[in-house]
Amino acid sequence: MKPKILLVNPPIYDFAAYDFWLKPHGMLNVAGMLRPIADLYLFDTMDRTAPHFDPEGVIKTTEYNTGPYPFKKIPNPESLKDIPRYFRRYGIPRNVFRDYLSHNGPFDCVLIQTMMTYWYLGYKEVIEDIRTTCPQAKTVLGGFYATACHDHAQSLGADAIIKGDDHEPLWGLLGQKPPAGMHLPAWELYPKLNAATMKLTKGCPFQCSYCYVPQSEETFQTRPIDECLAELKQLVELGVTDIAFYDDALLYQPELTLLPFMQSVIENNIQVNFHTPNALHARYMTADIAKAMVAAGTKTFYLGFESRSEKFHKETGSGKVISDELAKAVEHLRSAGADPQHITAYEMVGHPLADVQQLEPSMRFANSLGIRIMLSDFSPIPGTPDGELCRKYTDLDEPLNHNKTAFPIRFLTFDKVNYYKNLCRKLNRQIKGQNE
Ligand code: SF4
Numbered sequence: 415m416k417p418k419i420l421l422v423n424p425p426i427y428d429f430a431a432y433d434f435w436l437k438p439h440g441m442l443n444v445a446g447m448l449r450p451i452a453d454l455y456l457f458d459t460m461d462r463t464a465p466h467f468d469p470e471g472v473i474k475t476t477e478y479n480t481g482p483y484p485f486k487k488i489p490n491p492e493s494l495k496d497i498p499r500y501f502r503r504y505g506i507p508r509n510v511f512r513d514y515l516s517h518n519g520p521f522d523c524v525l526i527q528t529m530m531t532y533w534y535l536g537y538k539e540v541i542e543d544i545r546t547t548c549p550q551a552k553t554v555l556g557g558f559y560a561t562a563c564h565d566h567a568q569s570l571g572a573d574a575i576i577k578g579d580d581h582e583p584l585w586g587l588l589g590q591k592p593p594a595g596m597h598l599p600a601w602e603l604y605p606k607l608n609a610a611t612m613k614l615t616k617g618c619p620f621q622c623s624y625c626y627v628p629q630s631e632e633t634f635q636t637r638p639i640d641e642c643l644a645e646l647k648q649l650v651e652l653g654v655t656d657i658a659f660y661d662d663a664l665l666y667q668p669e670l671t672l673l674p675f676m677q678s679v680i681e682n683n684i685q686v687n688f689h690t691p692n693a694l695h696a697r698y699m700t701a702d703i704a705k706a707m708v709a710a711g712t713k714t715f716y717l718g719f720e721s722r723s724e725k726f727h728k729e730t731g732s733g734k735v736i737s738d739e740l741a742k743a744v745e746h747l748r749s750a751g752a753d754p755q756h757i758t759a760y761e762m763v764g765h766p767l768a769d770v771q772q773l774e775p776s777m778r779f780a781n782s783l784g785i786r787i788m789l790s791d792f793s794p795i796p797g798t799p800d801g802e803l804c805r806k807y808t809d810l811d812e813p814l815n816h817n818k819t820a821f822p823i824r825f826l827t828f829d830k831v832n833y834y835k836n837l838c839r840k841l842n843r844q845i846k847g848q849n850e
């Protein structure tokens with residue numbers, strides 16, 4: 415008899431959370447491998463299309479299927495008591511998950527997707543509920559927290575923890591390995607699916623000192639084009655209208671996968687909106703790539719532009735861009751027909767090298783190009799050179815202190831962070847006015 419395996423995307427505990435095409439991509443890939451050897455079930459606490467997600471129909475959804483999550487305010491955990499913001503639990507209520515377990519269990523095994531290190535209260539909650547409701551089920555943690563905070567993850571009481579792509583602990587627990595070959599992610603487990611994520615590449619060839627990717631053992635590689643097109647076909651057949659690329663270096667070596675992929679979308683007249691929420695390297699946005707991406711239906715472009723200071727780029731080894739490269743990328747995108755209202759430059763706030771970053775001039779420069787700015791709050795990740803710089807400001811052994819709302823406030827002060835956020839809103843309003 416096949417084992418009965420439940421996949422869980424846990425709730426989020428944070429000061430803020432927004433559905434920016436957030437899907438448990440890694441777990442669905444593993445589920446794809448397990449498809450031939452297991453009976454699979456999915457409970458995605460963050461699924462905006464689930465009936466229990468928004469029973470009263472009050473949560474807004476944007477034209478591209480992003481939007482806020484329902485939440486419940488809760489007291490700040492002890493280590494975040496000094497942060498003057500409301501702490502919340504986001505996602506489908508806990509009792510709905512417990513009822514689901516009671517009615518659909520028992521399960522032999524439960525896979526739990528982890529993402530941000532500082533969201534571990536959600537992973538802990540899921541393990542506790544499984545222990546209480548389905549005590550015989552083996553629990554397995556995988557994903558970013560399980561990899562970057564492997565030792566801390568051991569304290570949550572899971573039966574196995576997957577580090578990176580090493581799935582051996584899972585195969586050991588199941589007593590079998592899935593067959594080799596191409597496995598599409600198990601997207602079919604969603605009863606309804608509007609938006610999904612894809613990756614055309616794996617890894618990243620750059621070495622930004624604030625990022626965990628260079629610390630992982632993954633080397634950059636593009637995926638075979640046939641596999642990517644099969645995945646796209648699967649998503650289109652399931653009714654998906656919005657696909658977000660979550661590649662770390664989507665524009666690198668584009669002739670191998672990105673360009674043929676876009677060409678195939680154009681030739682087959684596939685009607686899907688593509689999005690690029692993981693910062694694109696503007697340096698690699700050529701006129702040809704811009705044309706192909708816009709013609710294939712890419713609607714939103716997010717460009718990494720952490721700073722206009724060359725010193726900052728030198729010190730962080732950033733693979734991102736300097737001012738004239740950003741300007742050129744924007745020009746290519748505009749010429750290709752991209753809507754400037756949907757071209758966004760990411761700028762980091764709260765980085766420990768804030769004194770060389772020149773955040774405000776960098777924001778004003780991006781604004782002068784007629785594009786939007788999005789501030790990405792800095793999260794100090796242990797093991798990265800820049801994360802380690804932050805040990806003198808916060809206790810990194812407690813993952814809640816990696817929180818991206820908390821660290822910039824502690825490092826820059828609440829007023830300074832608010833100043834940048836207000837400036838960002840003001841500059842974006844100007845751009846909206848110019849484009850109307
Ligand atoms: S380019 Fe992006 S993924 Fe690559 S090292 Fe820099 S921040 Fe990380």
